[in-house]
Amino acid sequence: MNPMKRDDGELAKLRRGFAALSEETPASAACLAPEKIWEAVRGGLPSAEIREIVAHTAACPACAEDWRLAMAMQRPETAKILPAADRFSVGRRLRNWSLAAAAVLALAVVGVQWLRLSGPEAIYREGGQAAVHSLIADGQSLPREQFLLRWEAPALAGATWDVEVSTEDLRVLASGDDLREPQLQVPAGALAGLPAGTRILWKVEATLAEGGRVGSPTFVATVQ
Amino acid sequence: MVTPQTQKPASPGTGGSPFPSELDLVALRDDLKRAVAQTCPRWMADRSDDIIQVALLRVVDIYRKREGNAEFSSFYLRKAAYSAVIDEIRRLRRRQEVPLEDETAETRYDPPADGPDPERVATSRQVGRAIQECLGQLVPPRRLAVTLNLQGHSVPEVGRLMDWSTKKAENLVYRGMADLRGCLDGKGVVR
Numbered sequence: 277m278n279p280m281k282r283d284d285g286e287l288a289k290l291r292r293g294f295a296a297l298s299e300e301t302p303a304s305a306a307c308l309a310p311e312k313i314w315e316a317v318r319g320g321l322p323s324a325e326i327r328e329i330v331a332h333t334a335a336c337p338a339c340a341e342d343w344r345l346a347m348a349m350q351r352p353e354t355a356k357i358l359p360a361a362d363r364f365s366v367g368r369r370l371r372n373w374s375l376a377a378a379a380v381l382a383l384a385v386v387g388v389q390w391l392r393l394s395g396p397e398a399i400y401r402e403g404g405q406a407a408v409h410s411l412i413a414d415g416q417s418l419p420r421e422q423f424l425l426r427w428e429a430p431a432l433a434g435a436t437w438d439v440e441v442s443t444e445d446l447r448v449l450a451s452g453d454d455l456r457e458p459q460l461q462v463p464a465g466a467l468a469g470l471p472a473g474t475r476i477l478w479k480v481e482a483t484l485a486e487g488g489r490v491g492s493p494t495f496v497a498t499v500q
Numbered sequence: 501m502v503t504p505q506t507q508k509p510a511s512p513g514t515g516g517s518p519f520p521s522e523l524d525l526v527a528l529r530d531d532l533k534r535a536v537a538q539t540c541p542r543w544m545a546d547r548s549d550d551i552i553q554v555a556l557l558r559v560v561d562i563y564r565k566r567e568g569n570a571e572f573s574s575f576y577l578r579k580a581a582y583s584a585v586i587d588e589i590r591r592l593r594r595r596q597e598v599p600l601e602d603e604t605a606e607t608r609y610d611p612p613a614d615g616p617d618p619e620r621v622a623t624s625r626q627v628g629r630a631i632q633e634c635l636g637q638l639v640p641p642r643r644l645a646v647t648l649n650l651q652g653h654s655v656p657e658v659g660r661l662m663d664w665s666t667k668k669a670e671n672l673v674y675r676g677m678a679d680l681r682g683c684l685d686g687k688g689v690v691r
Binding site for chain 1: 531532534535536538575578579581582583585586587589590593621623624625626627628629630631632635636640643644647648649650651652653660661662663680
């Protein structure tokens with residue numbers, strides 16, 4: 277029998293035991309900088325460095341706990357995928373209103389534009405749009421229950437993804453932040469009430485492992 | 501205590517509310533609460549609100565120092581908040597080292613009354629200590645694989661983090677866990 281699978285309860289007990297050590301072990305001067313642990317969990321460091329950090333956590337319960345906290349904060353469910361109305365920040369809403377105004381001025385130019393303020397965290401690659409390809413044919417009709425948007429970007433390995441999905445009148449239906457997988461399932465509820473044939477606009481933006489961002493063109497899918 | 505949700509938003513650096521409207525602090529606070537609740541030991545449970553509050557203030561401070569000019573992805577915000585939470589946890593842990601008999605100490609180890617069964621906690625710690633000893637005896641690649649597995653990573657994640665193929669990661673986790681079990685059995689640890 278496969279010992280990895282033979283007893284989930286046993287593995288859970290081992291994990292509990294490993295985690296329990298942190299309760300009685302204070303952080304020491306040898307503990308790693310939290311930023312290092314965060315980046316290691318994210319896979320944002322050279323593998324040799326990540327190995328050193330993991331080796332340290334094997335012997336340091338306090339840093340092992342820090343690792344678990346970073347895991348918990350980087351999990352996809354923490355980087356929520358929810359209908360946009362439930363989760364958009366004020367800033368993003370303002371950005372979308374700006375977009376709506378710009379779209380009107382542009383006389384219904386198709387596409388969701390993301391207006392981003394320039395800053396040290398926002399470094400865009402020239403010509404990056406060509407690096408991101410939709411795996412959904414342009415205008416392809418998708419069932420509401422399986423409205424799965426997928427894309428690929430072979431040149432952007434290790435990137436995480438922000439996605440925004442909207443109607444042509446720029447009503448945001450769903451979004452995802454910091455996704456590790458290049459796909460987003462739009463909840464059926466977000467599409468409820470839209471007539472068959474409604475065109476859905478979507479756009480993704482990569483945050484690169486080495487820093488910087490790359491945006492995609494606006495893609496179009498249709499509600500079945 | 502200041503509660504972000506109740507603050508009137510103001511532009512950063514204007515001298516009004518310390519919480520700029522551009523920051524989705526409510527969502528960030530929820531994320532932090534969830535992560536801390538999942539991860540932190542029970543002695544910290546009654547302090548988690550304070551930890552999170554300090555973290556949020558740190559994030560706002562970073563934001564204001566940049567005068568609101570920077571675009572903050574939610575991922576960046578979480579990283580900043582994470583660092584602040586860890587700093588606060590480490591600070592509390594250091595204070596936890598204060599001797600229990602020192603009545604003047606500000607913070608003492610004080611587990612909540614409705615915590616888990618003490619016997620179960622003691623057993624978990626015993627298992628934990630044995631695991632730590634056994635990990636030290638594994639060959640390095642297996643030690644890394646098992647450590648990540650015990651932390652809750654899947655085999656593909658282990659492969660990605662260690663820059664191994666999934667097959668290699670699977671192999672090392674498989675063999676490493678077998679070694680660990682053998683070592684624990686040798687110590688008489690009931691699994």
